[in-house]
Structure formats: C-alpha cells, structure tokens
Amino acid sequence: MVLVRQRRHQEALKLPLPPPASSPFPFRRQRVPFPLPLVPTEPDSPTIERLSDLEKLAVLGHGSSGIVYKVRHRRNLQVYALKVVRFEQDNIAAGIRRQADREADILKQVNSQFIVRGSLQDLLKTRPRLPEAVISGVARRVLEGLKYLHEMHIVHRDIKPSNLLINRKGEVKIADFGVSCRDGCCDLSCAGTCAYMSPERFDPERWNIVGSGSTISDGFAGDIWALGVALLECHVGHFPLIAADQKLDWATLMCAICFCDAPEMPSTASTEFRSFIYQCLEKDWRRRGTVGELLSHPFVAKNKSSTKQLIDEFL
Numbered sequence: 528m529v530l531v532r533q534r535r536h537q538e539a540l541k542l543p544l545p546p547p548a549s550s551p552f553p554f555r556r557q558r559v560p561f562p563l564p565l566v567p568t569e570p571d572s573p574t575i576e577r578l579s580d581l582e583k584l585a586v587l588g589h590g591s592s593g594i595v596y597k598v599r600h601r602r603n604l605q606v607y608a609l610k611v612v613r614f615e616q617d618n619i620a621a622g623i624r625r626q627a628d629r630e631a632d633i634l635k636q637v638n639s640q641f642i643v644r645g646s647l648q649d650l651l652k653t654r655p656r657l658p659e660a661v662i663s664g665v666a667r668r669v670l671e672g673l674k675y676l677h678e679m680h681i682v683h684r685d686i687k688p689s690n691l692l693i694n695r696k697g698e699v700k701i702a703d704f705g706v707s708c709r710d711g712c713c714d715l716s717c718a719g720t721c722a723y724m725s726p727e728r729f730d731p732e733r734w735n736i737v738g739s740g741s742t743i744s745d746g747f748a749g750d751i752w753a754l755g756v757a758l759l760e761c762h763v764g765h766f767p768l769i770a771a772d773q774k775l776d777w778a779t780l781m782c783a784i785c786f787c788d789a790p791e792m793p794s795t796a797s798t799e800f801r802s803f804i805y806q807c808l809e810k811d812w813r814r815r816g817t818v819g820e821l822l823s824h825p826f827v828a829k830n831k832s833s834t835k836q837l838i839d840e841f842l
Contacts, residue, residue: 581609647699647757648689655764659800662761663830665691666754666803668699670827673750674818676701681709682746685719686753688760708746721780722766725752726810730785734812748812751821755807762800763793785810799826 581598584606593612600607647665650657657665669691676683683690683701690703706719719728727734727744734744759767766775767790768783789808792801803826806816821827 581607583609646689646702647691647693647761648687650693651688651761651764657761659762659797659826660830662758662800663826664697665693665699665761666758667822667827667830669701669754670818670822672699672701673754674822677747677750677818679709681707683707683750684746685723686750686757687720687723688757691757721777722768722775723753723756724780724784725749725812726785727812729781733785734810744812747818748815751807751815751818752812755804758807759790759804762796797826799824799829802826 580601582601583596583598585597587595587597587608593610596609596611598607598609599605669686673683673686681704683704684706685703686701690701692700692702694700721729725744725748728749731744756767765771768787769775769779773779789805789810792804796804803816803821803824806821806824809815816824
C-alpha cells in the first residue's frame with residue numbers, strides 16, 4: 528500500500544537516491560490479490576491516481592517494512608512523502624494492508640505543530656550526550672505532542688530517538704505512526720521497537736490483572752516509558768537499560784525491562800532529572816507518570832527557553 532502525505536516546510540535533504548531502475552518505483556516484488564490505492568492522509572490532500580504522476584526526488588527514510596520517498600507531483604508541483612510498504616508473501620498481505628489503513632486513518636485526523644514526517648537520533652550520532660537543558664526542552668516538546676495525541680485517544684507505540692525529529696528551527700516533532708492505534712484498540716503485541724517497549728508490553732500477563740477486577744493497560748503509559756528511555760539515552764550517550772558493550776537481544780532486553788532494577792543514574796544527573804526519569808521508568812504502569820503530571824514536573828517546567836535557543840547554544 529502507498530500512503531501520500533503532503534510535505535510542509537521542506538528542508539534540504541542529503542540522503543542519496545536509491546540506484547536507478549527500469550521502473551520509477553521498483554518496490555513491488557510480487558503482485559498482490561487486491562489493488563493498493565494511493566491514499567491521501569490529510570482532509571485537503573488530493574487523491575493521487577497514478578504512480579506515474581509522481582517524480583521521485585529522494586529517500587527520506589527506511590523502516591522494517593518499506594521506504595519513505597520524497598516525491599513531487601508532475602502537474603501541480605506539490606511535494607509529498609510517499610510511503611512504500613513491501614511484502615513477499617500473499618498470506619501476510621492482508622495484515623500489512625490493515626496496518627497501513629490504520630496509519631492512514633490516524634494521519635487523516637492529526638494536524639498539529641507537534642506532529643510531522645528527517646532526528647534526535649542524528650543529533651546523538653554527532654553529540655552522543657546532551658546537556659540537561661536541551662533534554663528538558665526536548666522532553667517538553669514531545670510531551671506536548673503526546674498530550675495532543677492522547678487527548679485524541681491515539682497511542683503512538685514507537686517513541687524513540689529516530690522518530691523524534693528536530694528541524695533547523697529547533698522544533699521537536701513526533702513522526703512515524705506505522706504501529707499507532709486509537710480508541711483503546713491497542714493490543715499488547717510487540718509492534719514497534721523492542722528496546723523501547725514498556726514492561727506491560729513485554730510481559731502483559733505479569734503487569735495486567737485479568738478477571739473481575741480487570742486492569743489492562745490502555746497503551747498511553749507505554750509512550751511515557753519509551754520517552755523516558757529515549758531521554759535517558761540522550762544523557763548517558765548509549766541505550767541506557769543495559770551496559771554499553773552488551774548485546775541488544777530479546778532475552779537481554781526482557782530481563783532488563785521487566786525484572787532488573789531501575790537503571791542507575793549517572794552522578795552528573797540533577798535531582799530534578801533523576802525524579803523525572805524515575806517517574807517515566809516506573810515498571811508498574813498504574814504508578815507511572817502521566818503526560819499532565821510530567822509537563823508540570825520541575826525538570827520540564829523550569830525550562831522556559833526555546834528548543835532552538837538551547838540547541839544553538841549547545842552546538
């Protein structure tokens with residue numbers, strides 16, 4: 528399936544184009560048993576009738592299931608992001624189609640300054656450790672984005688540095704809704720990135736009470752956990768739940784996330800930052816900090832500087 532979303536405030540892209548091929552979009556390896564339409568993902572987006580109407584300009588990013596291209600409409604010259612979803616077996620096509628339909632449905636609904644489709648991960652590659660002032664600004668912006676999503680009953684389910692975009696204005700925005708869900712229809716499957724999954728997603732039987740007094744996570748607390756992991760990663764310079772030289776495999780991650788004590792905070796961490804991270808990384812999702820509570824936390828509330836100013840001063 529192909530999703531089209533109009534690009535806003537385009538920045539110069541440095542990613543190389545994929546190698547040329549006979550077809551302008553050589554992404555389907557096998558014919559599927561149903562048509563895959565081009566779906567507009569904003570209320571005012573036009574319907575794109577043919578792939579031949581689009582000119583491929585650059586690769587915006589790669590994911591586990593496909594590629595996102597920057598494209599331009601040949602007639603109206605509008606610029607879009609084109610997501611190409613690939614699969615090789617017909618028996619999994621229906622599941623991928625449902626996931627893509629769900630992403631398109633969510634993108635039609637969200638229209639916020641905090642939500643876009645270029646990354647904090649890139650910044651960490653050049654500056655592995657960020658000062659707390661910058662981390663605080665990032666935290667505030669992402670929490671504002673999550674507040675917007677959660678009020679619309681949307682759970683992102685894949686918050687991580689590569690999905691938190693920072694543009695030249697210093698704005699931090701949330702990207703990639705490929706595994707998002709809404710209206711409490713989130714299963715606890717391992718959709719998303721395992722390293723940033725919360726305990727209740729890794730081990731739902733342990734962290735959810737099923738029965739007459741049923742309390743099952745609605746997924747919102749999982750976004751908070753993932754944000755806490757990402758922000759702590761910005762502070763320590765590596766994935767924070769295991770040692771820097773330890774291999775990131777399933778067993779190691781499950782042990783660290785579900786059974787080990789909270790990660791030891793560096794001696795350089797302030798009292799406010801420690802408190803904030805511990806509220807994000809509370810293993811019991813019922814006691815984990817909420818978006819509202821964390822937005823009023825001293826670590827976030829004390830920082831009134833713009834993210835652009837903070838990043839400019841740091842870089």
